[in-house]
Amino acid sequence: MELTKEKLLSMYRTMVRIRTFELKVAELFAAGKVPGFVHLYVGEEAVATGVCANLTDQDYITSTHRGHGHLIAKGGQTKLMMAEIFGRATGYCKGKGGSMHIADVGLGILGANGIVGAGQPIATGAGLACKYKKTNRVVACFFGDGASNRGTFHEALNMASIWKLPVIYVAENNMYGISNYQRNHMNVADIADRAAAYGIPGVAVDGNDVVAVYEAAAEAVARARKGDGPSLIECKTWRHRGHFEGDPAIYKNPEEQAAWLKKDPIPRLEAKLLDLKYATQADLDQVQAEATAEIEEAVKFAESSPIPSADDVLTDVYAD
Amino acid sequence: MAQMTYAEAIRDGMRVEMQRDPNVILYGEDVGLFGGCFGVTAGLLQEFGPERVIDTPITETAIVGSAVGAAAAGLRPIAEVMFVDFMGVCMDELLNQAAKMRYMFGGKARLPLVVRTPCGAGMSAAAQHSQSLEALFTHIPGLKVVMPSDPADAKGLMVAAIKDDNPVIYIEHKQLLNVSGEVPEGEYLVPLSQAEIKREGSDVTIVAWSWMVSKALAAAEILAKEGINAEVLDPRTLVPLDKEAILKSVGKTGKLVIVHEAVRTNGFGAEIAAIVADEGFDLLDAPIKRVTAPDTPIPFAPVLESAYLPNEEKIVKAVKELF
Numbered sequence: 001m002e003l004t005k006e007k008l009l010s011m012y013r014t015m016v017r018i019r020t021f022e023l024k025v026a027e028l029f030a031a032g033k034v035p036g037f038v039h040l041y042v043g044e045e046a047v048a049t050g051v052c053a054n055l056t057d058q059d060y061i062t063s064t065h066r067g068h069g070h071l072i073a074k075g076g077q078t079k080l081m082m083a084e085i086f087g088r089a090t091g092y093c094k095g096k097g098g099s100m101h102i103a104d105v106g107l108g109i110l111g112a113n114g115i116v117g118a119g120q121p122i123a124t125g126a127g128l129a130c131k132y133k134k135t136n137r138v139v140a141c142f143f144g145d146g147a148s149n150r151g152t153f154h155e156a157l158n159m160a161s162i163w164k165l166p167v168i169y170v171a172e173n174n175m176y177g178i179s180n181y182q183r184n185h186m187n188v189a190d191i192a193d194r195a196a197a198y199g200i201p202g203v204a205v206d207g208n209d210v211v212a213v214y215e216a217a218a219e220a221v222a223r224a225r226k227g228d229g230p231s232l233i234e235c236k237t238w239r240h241r242g243h244f245e246g247d248p249a250i251y252k253n254p255e256e257q258a259a260w261l262k263k264d265p266i267p268r269l270e271a272k273l274l275d276l277k278y279a280t281q282a283d284l285d286q287v288q289a290e291a292t293a294e295i296e297e298a299v300k301f302a303e304s305s306p307i308p309s310a311d312d313v314l315t316d317v318y319a320d
Numbered sequence: 321m322a323q324m325t326y327a328e329a330i331r332d333g334m335r336v337e338m339q340r341d342p343n344v345i346l347y348g349e350d351v352g353l354f355g356g357c358f359g360v361t362a363g364l365l366q367e368f369g370p371e372r373v374i375d376t377p378i379t380e381t382a383i384v385g386s387a388v389g390a391a392a393a394g395l396r397p398i399a400e401v402m403f404v405d406f407m408g409v410c411m412d413e414l415l416n417q418a419a420k421m422r423y424m425f426g427g428k429a430r431l432p433l434v435v436r437t438p439c440g441a442g443m444s445a446a447a448q449h450s451q452s453l454e455a456l457f458t459h460i461p462g463l464k465v466v467m468p469s470d471p472a473d474a475k476g477l478m479v480a481a482i483k484d485d486n487p488v489i490y491i492e493h494k495q496l497l498n499v500s501g502e503v504p505e506g507e508y509l510v511p512l513s514q515a516e517i518k519r520e521g522s523d524v525t526i527v528a529w530s531w532m533v534s535k536a537l538a539a540a541e542i543l544a545k546e547g548i549n550a551e552v553l554d555p556r557t558l559v560p561l562d563k564e565a566i567l568k569s570v571g572k573t574g575k576l577v578i579v580h581e582a583v584r585t586n587g588f589g590a591e592i593a594a595i596v597a598d599e600g601f602d603l604l605d606a607p608i609k610r611v612t613a614p615d616t617p618i619p620f621a622p623v624l625e626s627a628y629l630p631n632e633e634k635i636v637k638a639v640k641e642l643f
């Protein structure tokens with residue numbers, strides 16, 4: 001599959017926007033400006049970007065504690081996200097969710113999630129709704145390598161496979177569940193192999209190559225839209241930073257970290273764009289400048305937004 | 321009005337809503353051809369087809385978790401969990417997903433789902449198939465908890481639960497499934513936060529729910545012969561609780577006995593006692609009594625199980641202690 005210039009440039013822009021957002025959050029967190037804790041997606045941008053580039057506004061995703069990248073790739077607005085991370089009344093969740101629970105149900109984003117593995121059955125149910133309503137919508141379900149050990153993984157994939165639900169399960173294998181290296185937490189090298197247990201396709205791809213992710217997801221999405229059921233895609237990737245901001249990541253091997261940094265998905269796509277003459281260095285700089293301006297704007301919006309009224313602690317518990 | 325069992329009434333409530341709204345679907349283990357472990361869903365597969373009445377694998381986590389996703393994406397799922405005792409398997413899906421999604425999203429989600437599940441002892445099913453776990457769910461803001469005690473309420477509350485835009489835990493009692501009563505036909509709804517006085521009285525208020533309403537009514541008949549006129553109040557929904565009705569009744573009688581089948585410690589009876597002590601202390605002219613199961617798992621042998629269960633004698637005794 002040859003991707004068009006527009007598609008590649010648009011994916012590049014998304015990845016740069018995610019990276020810029022995340023590095024800004026890191027800076028703000030270090031400066032003590034955002035409450036709680038944050039798990040950043042730096043290094044894994046190609047996964048959300050390659051998958052979501054196959055989705056429309058009508059499709060659904062479920063996300064994780066490392067969700068900012070998924071939300072941006074699905075079309076979430078950075079200023080509403082930033083305001084939420086700041087705990088402001090103008091945020092996506094009016095300051096009730098924070099980094100780990102940002103959602104935009106109107107855009108099909110059924111929430112980041114603070115519980116590892118919880119998104120898998122939720123995605124399955126959204127897939128059931130898509131199929132039942134004959135909407136041709138699909139669901140992409142993001143989760144980590146660690147989450148693929150939860151019972152939810154087994155139950156969700158089994159259910160989706162027997163009912164042929166339009167769900168794309170995306171394992172983001174960044175090799176670690178907090179500090180626990182993959183070889184210590186599962187007895188298979190490829191999470192993709194687990195698909196065999198449910199009789200569905202499973203592929204492992206280079207998760208730092210946005211084109212490879214895009215292509216694997218395109219196939220899975222096409223299959224889902226045709227009514228042929230779910231797929232499992234494993235994207236091998238790497239988080240550049242600690243598990244959460246402030247984690248010194250002493251469990252990481254420095255050589256391995258250095259080797260992975262060389263495979264950073266953003267410079268890789270830049271090289272490709274320059275090589276194909278789809279962009280000049282000036283074009284790329286322009287994309288970065290726009291992303292920087294957008295994120296600065298988001299921070300300004302968040303910082304100048306009102307904090308929630310304490311009275312709102314009691315609202316939104318039940319729907320009337 | 322029609323004569324129906326409690327099980328038929330639950331089914332009738334589901335049927336009425338499934339006919340009215342194509343987004344209502346029903347799924348769970350063996351709910352289709354088999355008609356549900358207790359026959360509650362019999363015939364619905366034939367009436368609504370396999371797209372709407374779906375047999376699931378044995379997969380409580382995915383049943384409840386997917387109901388959350390299906391509700392968020394626009395369906396109104398009714399998920400059956402075969403026994404309330406199995407809720408431990410899907411507790412995250414209830415307490416962290418269903419209950420909180422709306423709040424965490426700043427009010428921008430609706431989760432119209434019903435989890436139906438049977439509770440209760442009395443059939444020597446022992447400790448893993450007999451519990452009354454309603455207090456667990458009432459402790460989680462964001463869930464609503466419904467426990468009907470007769471066929472008419474079973475139907476009306478089912479209809480209300482399905483129409484409600486929130487996650488509702490609808491707990492049916494196994495001992496009531498074959499109990500018959502008059503049930504209004506067609507559309508019939510019992511609002512979720514309305515208690516009902518099942519027997520008027522002036523001397524003592526007995527608050528009871530689910531199977532224990534019949535025990536309280538039987539106790540009231542015994543008491544009446546001894547000149548004590550008991551009022552029996554069934555909250556029907558524990559969350560949201562109709563506390564005004566309870567306070568009003570206690571205001572009339574001055575005495576309160578709470579009866580529940582669940583074990584004593586941290587049972588929902590403690591919550592009702594606390595509310596009345598807090599907001600109705602002046603209404604009371606005697607201490608509040610609770611009649612509950614003891615703090616033990618549920619035994620198997622019939623003699624042990626009946627020793628475990630609250631019954632009319634225990635209720636009569638507790639009431640008499642107040643006079």
Ligand SMILES: Cc1ncc(C[n+]2csc(CCOP(=O)(O)OP(=O)(O)O)c2C)c(N)n1
Pocket residue numbers: 065066114115116117143144145146147148172174176177178243
């Ligand atoms: C059910 C549950 N158990 C444990 C945790 C604590 N926890 C948060 S993130 C995490 C590691 C998750 O690893 P993985 O799924 O690989 O995702 P990654 O962080 O690598 O993106 C753990 C153990 C949790 N949030 N939820």
